[in-house]
Amino acid sequence: MKFAGSHILSIEQFERQDIERIFDVADMMIPYAHRERVTKVLDGAILGNMFFEPSTRTRVSFGCAFNLLGGEVRETTGFESSAIAKGESLYDTARVLSGYSDVIVMRHPASGSVAEFAAASRVPVLNGGDGANEHPSQALLDLYTIRKELQHQGRNDLDGLRIAMIGDLKYGRTVHSLCKLLCLFERVSVTLISPPELAMPQDLVERLREAGHSVFQSNVMEDSLAHIDICYSTRIQEERFADRAEADMYRGRYRLNQAIYTAYCEPNTVIMHPLPRDSRVEANELDNDLNDNPNLAIFRQADNGVLVRMALFAMVLDVVDQVDKNARDVNWYTERRF
Template sequence: MDFQGQHILSIEQFDREAVETVLSIAAQMTPYVERKKRCSVLDGTILASLFFEPSTRTRVSFSSAFNLLGGKVMETVGMGSSSLTKGESLFDTAQVISGYADVIAMRHPEAFSVSEFAKGATVPVINGGDGPNEHPTQALLDTYTIFDELLRIGKPMETLRIALVGDLKNGRTVHSLSRVLSLFPNVEFTFVAPNALTMPEKIMAVCEDAGHRVSITQDLSTGLANQDVVYMTRVQEERFDTQEEANLYRGKYRLTQNIYDNYCADNTIIMHPLPRDSRPDANELSEDMNRNPNLAIFRQSNNGIKIRMALFALTLGVEQQLKNHESEVTWFTRK
């Protein structure tokens, strides 16, 4: 895959080699993320960050990633602050913003909207999530985290056993992650969800067509057994027609330290795309897990900066120039 000048819209654009390229470049970003070095390779460039749906981690990490490479960021947050509310088309918006920026990161509540926007863009567009459809950068950072965590505990990647738990119907993160992991050999997927929220057939077909084993269960204890990774998700209540319908499923699956001790194998890695819903009637990932060394959710979130830095470097064609633009960090940091 030739990244330079390309849009990053779907994980379907990637083959295994392309994924490994992103992961390799992301690893090179570690000294900048840890503030051991500075990098100004994108000095003079501008990122347009267009987030038309609520976001904390993805929006801020896209901006931080661009800043850490020396670029500047301009933001539009919320549909109400854009001319889309005045009837402007996605095509027209893309044409205009392309004149202001060198690259665009975008989130939108409607499926395939970012792809539609990219048709009008003359600079690279990176999908930060399009409704219930896809979240390609999250899938890449999740894959990076899985490999990094397995290395941390000293487990060889001969076979990966992963349970994905919760709202698998509406969760774009699990859709994209399943597609990425299907590119690698010997993956055993366990999908844990209520019948009404099970993984879409087309995603399960991708896993099975790649030769992987797929298991489906509604029982959490069964799904947790003998896994290398457990990937918890919240109920995507914003995707339901009514709050009452969403409430039927909130709190159905809860992972606590006691449940972990009773049903998970030693060193099972726990992931979550965040935000986790810590309200008492949901609480899918209990805060009593916070001291568990295998809770990877904050390392996972931080890895998002590395992945997004890598994608900026690749799409703007500067991935081979990083060392030439390094300098020393001159401020105090606890990183």
């Protein structure tokens, strides 16, 4: 695809070579994300960060990514702090705020809302999550993490990947986008573990199969964890349910701890989660006793979000070739524990 000036709304936009290009640019960003170098390539540019649903990692990492490229961030969080609460349409909001920004990131609880907003925007819009629909930058950082974790094990090819996705697969937009992304690769084995009521939408299951992938569906976790490379856990998306009581019916159904990992997983199985993991006792989908497991990649996964989002900004604003030209060494203490 042509990245310069484009909206990033869906995984549907990408071909395999686009993904490889994004990952190459993300690799370029490592010294800047690690604070070894500073670049001011986006000096004077403004990001409009518009988040109408609760967010920590996505909102802060998009802002951090833009700051690390030298740009400034203006934020709107929640409907109550925006003119939408006064009845303003997405069209009017887009027309106005795109006049104040050079690029916009938007999260909204309604599926398709970010695309509606982007249609009226005068600047590129990046989808930070639209309801239960998609979360394209999360899928990109997930796959980037998978690639890096497998490279650490001496594997350089995502073809032939074996992955299990666990939890709320009906409402989990992260796994929806990741499934679409996996369709660009070959011979992937996908195990889908969920209660029947929270199963992956059938159209995505069929899409995986049409791509030539093996798809196995189960409501039992333990026996399904054997012979996988990636264990991708998700929380119950309680905000998508009619009430908390309904969500509580499924909370805590699948809990991975070190004992289960040792008994059922291969020794190098990578554990991932889009975060936040629900650590309340009634949920606890990834137990704290996994924190010392070297294959727990959830925090490396979160770090990688900054790299991928830096890459998207640099590509959409067409400054990839200028990043290093506007760089210098940092002048503060930068030792970090990675």
